[in-house]
Amino acid sequence: MREEKAFYEALGRRIEQCRSAKHMSQEKLGDALSPKLTRAAISNIETAKQRVLAHVLVDIARVLSVKVGDLIETPPSQEAPASEPAAFKRSLEEASLPPEAVAMFTRRVDQQQRLTAKKTTKGKTA
Amino acid sequence: MRREVIEQITQRLLVEMDLADAVPVPVNDIAERLGLPVMETNLGEGVSGVLVTEGGRSYIGVQKADHLHRKRYTTGHEIGHYFLKHQREGVHVDRESAVTFRAVSYRTTRSAPGSDPREVEANQFAACLLMPMPLVRREAKKLADGPLVDGDIQRLATRFKVSEAAMTIRLETLGLLAIA
Numbered sequence: 001m002r003e004e005k006a007f008y009e010a011l012g013r014r015i016e017q018c019r020s021a022k023h024m025s026q027e028k029l030g031d032a033l034s035p036k037l038t039r040a041a042i043s044n045i046e047t048a049k050q051r052v053l054a055h056v057l058v059d060i061a062r063v064l065s066v067k068v069g070d071l072i073e074t075p076p077s078q079e080a081p082a083s084e085p086a087a088f089k090r091s092l093e094e095a096s097l098p099p100e101a102v103a104m105f106t107r108r109v110d111q112q113q114r115l116t117a118k119k120t121t122k123g124k125t126a
Numbered sequence: 127m128r129r130e131v132i133e134q135i136t137q138r139l140l141v142e143m144d145l146a147d148a149v150p151v152p153v154n155d156i157a158e159r160l161g162l163p164v165m166e167t168n169l170g171e172g173v174s175g176v177l178v179t180e181g182g183r184s185y186i187g188v189q190k191a192d193h194l195h196r197k198r199y200t201t202g203h204e205i206g207h208y209f210l211k212h213q214r215e216g217v218h219v220d221r222e223s224a225v226t227f228r229a230v231s232y233r234t235t236r237s238a239p240g241s242d243p244r245e246v247e248a249n250q251f252a253a254c255l256l257m258p259m260p261l262v263r264r265e266a267k268k269l270a271d272g273p274l275v276d277g278d279i280q281r282l283a284t285r286f287k288v289s290e291a292a293m294t295i296r297l298e299t300l301g302l303l304a305i306a
Contacts, residue, residue: 105165108163
């Protein structure tokens with residue numbers, strides 16, 4: 001629940017930032033939408049008192065000439081950042097594992113990471 | 127107290143995976159279902175298993191030359207390290223504290239029942255997972271109404287695909303062995 005609140009607050013802030021950057025008033029933004037929204041509604045969206053509907057968000061992005069994705073704060077990947085392959089290999093070697101074990105782990109980890117990368121790209125383009 | 131907690135954790139894991147009645151416990155399947163690939167290779171002398179965590183994922187390495195029963199125990203031990211260390215109970219993932227460390231944790235044959243509490247816990251985890259209390263009690267009861275004899279221990283070990291040594295300790299822990 002708290003995460004949701006933070007999400008809409010961040011969304012509202014982004015909308016407000018983009019709107020201000022375009023020197024557009026809340027009223028102007030509301031008027032440019034179809035169907036129109038009142039100044040109060042825009043204000044409520046920006047302060048997260050009101051949760052914006054998906055199609056309205058698309059329209060807001062259009063008026064502000066930004067991508068919907070630019071307005072939404074995507075969570076950081078839950079996967080931990082991978083270390084450099086060389087550093088990983090070194091850590092295995094430092095653990096005095098035999099070369100075949102080092103090769104096996106680096107191969108398997110590399111495989112997994114490419115698989116994860118593929119999945120991530122797929123998700124983005126879909 | 128700690129063993130009872132581990133006992134509960136492994137039991138819950140088995141129930142969730144619909145394996146509460148499975149003998150022998152399919153320990154490799156459990157690892158795979160937890161997202162832990164198990165790989166067998168030469169790990170060098172004196173090493174039974176490794177748990178490698180990289181990029182937020184963990185991998186188990188098992189000493190290829192070991193006996194099947196030994197390998198199963200090692201896998202259970204590494205699952206224990208993974209499961210207990212990362213506190214994977216519950217479904218909440220705190221993004222800010224997402225796992226960013228990389229660790230290679232060893233299990234040498236020498237340190238088996240050592241004093242490092244994590245090793246002790248991982249060993250308890252392996253024992254509880256591979257020889258679930260209700261199943262061991264049930265199977266033991268099938269063999270003998272009274273105290274178990276040597277042949278029974280061997281039979282139970284074979285049934286659960288664990289070493290006789292591991293089964294003996296387990297039976298002792300569960301109070302199923304007559305005090306000699």
